[in-house]
Amino acid sequence: xxxxxxxxxxxxxxxxxPPRKRxxxxxxxxxxxxxxxxxxxxxxxxxxxxxxxxxxxxQGRVRQTPHTPGAWPSHIYIEWHPPAATxxxxxxxxxxxxxTYTTTTSSSSSSSDANSVPxxxxxxxxxxxxxxQPLHISLSRPLMLGPAVRDAFPAAVRRAVQGxxxxxxxxxxxxxxxxxxxxxxxxxxxxxxxxxxxxxGDGDGDEGGNPNPELTALLRRCNGVVxxxxxxxxxxxxxxxxxxxxxxxxxxxxxxxxxxxxxxxxAATEQIFGxxxxxxxxxxxxxxxxxxxxxxxNIVTHVALPQPGRQxxxxxxxxxxxx
Numbered sequence: 001x002x003x004x005x006x007x008x009x010x011x012x013x014x015x016x017x018p019p020r021k022r023x024x025x026x027x028x029x030x031x032x033x034x035x036x037x038x039x040x041x042x043x044x045x046x047x048x049x050x051x052x053x054x055x056x057x058x059q060g061r062v063r064q065t066p067h068t069p070g071a072w073p074s075h076i077y078i079e080w081h082p083p084a085a086t087x088x089x090x091x092x093x094x095x096x097x098x099x100t101y102t103t104t105t106s107s108s109s110s111s112s113d114a115n116s117v118p119x120x121x122x123x124x125x126x127x128x129x130x131x132x133q134p135l136h137i138s139l140s141r142p143l144m145l146g147p148a149v150r151d152a153f154p155a156a157v158r159r160a161v162q163g164x165x166x167x168x169x170x171x172x173x174x175x176x177x178x179x180x181x182x183x184x185x186x187x188x189x190x191x192x193x194x195x196x197x198x199x200x201g202d203g204d205g206d207e208g209g210n211p212n213p214e215l216t217a218l219l220r221r222c223n224g225v226v227x228x229x230x231x232x233x234x235x236x237x238x239x240x241x242x243x244x245x246x247x248x249x250x251x252x253x254x255x256x257x258x259x260x261x262x263x264x265x266x267a268a269t270e271q272i273f274g275x276x277x278x279x280x281x282x283x284x285x286x287x288x289x290x291x292x293x294x295x296x297x298n299i300v301t302h303v304a305l306p307q308p309g310r311q312x313x314x315x316x317x318x319x320x321x322x323x
Contacts, residue, residue: 070147072144072145072146072147072150072296073142073144073297074295074296075140075142075294075295076222076292077139078136078137078291079135080137080287081135087125087132089281090125090254093273094193100271101268121259124254124255135252136252136293137175137197137215137252139215139292143231153296154303156225157222157292157301157303158303160224162305162306173288173289173305175198175215176199176286176287178195178282180193180269181193182266184260191265192253192255193253195251197251198283199214212247215250215289219234219250291303292305
């Protein structure tokens with residue numbers, strides 16, 4: 001009778017052990033290239049949900065220039081995308097101001113006073129979805145332009161901005177952030193926390209004391225175009241004070257509030273933005289100016305300024321669909 005081979009426990013364990021899987025070598029994914037600046041122009045406008053002004057959809061805000069049926073809200077401005085470190089610095093300062101001002105106002109007010117309810121300070125740094133937003137320096141008031149001039153108006157701005165001297169004077173211009181201040185506008189019934197824009201040079205501007213002679217030259221040319229289309233000019237109130245007053249009016253808005261700029265609010269702002277080392281950090285921030293944006297409705301046109309050693313670029317217009 002033949003012998004029968006029985007399997008041992010060790011043979012069973014070896015057979016049931018699955019083979020080890022080889023680990024795939026980790027491959028470092030290449031760094032994605034940055035998006036071109038023109039990408040931001042494709043999504044510069046939000047979706048329009050109504051055909052009339054609805055403050056409830058915009059945190060209670062009201063247009064400075066009322067909507068005109070058949071016309072497009074328009075604007076001329078210099079766009080600025082703060083670097084990550086600058087964005088973090090500004091966000092931290094605004095968050096500290098929001099916390100400090102709310103605490104100070106609540107503790108010093110009476111619960112029976114209806115007017116003592118603290119008004120929120122809203123940052124311009126983030127959208128409603130929490131994504132970073134670009135900031136800007138205005139070169140026009142809010143405008144209302146008809147569809148018939150949608151092509152002619154940007155072309156006129158281009159001719160004015162790039163013509164005979166003004167653009168050449170601004171070539172390679174880099175502004176610096178100045179002091180933080182609150183500015184109240186009667187048209188919108190809002191207060192704005194702004195950083196004054198100072199010329200990037202080490203001096204005090206031109207011989208007349210204008211801190212921003214290059215921006216003043218660009219503004220005058222933009223105002224000339226705007227006036228030709230029957231629209232209100234920017235900083236007309238400062239004309240009586242000369243170019244020094246006009247040059248000191250340029251700013252970057254970083255937050256807003258319905259609250260009046262009271263002594264408590266100004267003191268809280270000075271305490272936070274005037275802290276040792278903060279002013280120096282803000283003054284070291286540079287705002288490069290390589291072009292002017294012309295926005296009509298959801299179409300943004302970039303008018304390039306000539307850069308040193310390069311010829312002036314053209315205009316590129318796209319709507320939110322990239323067309």
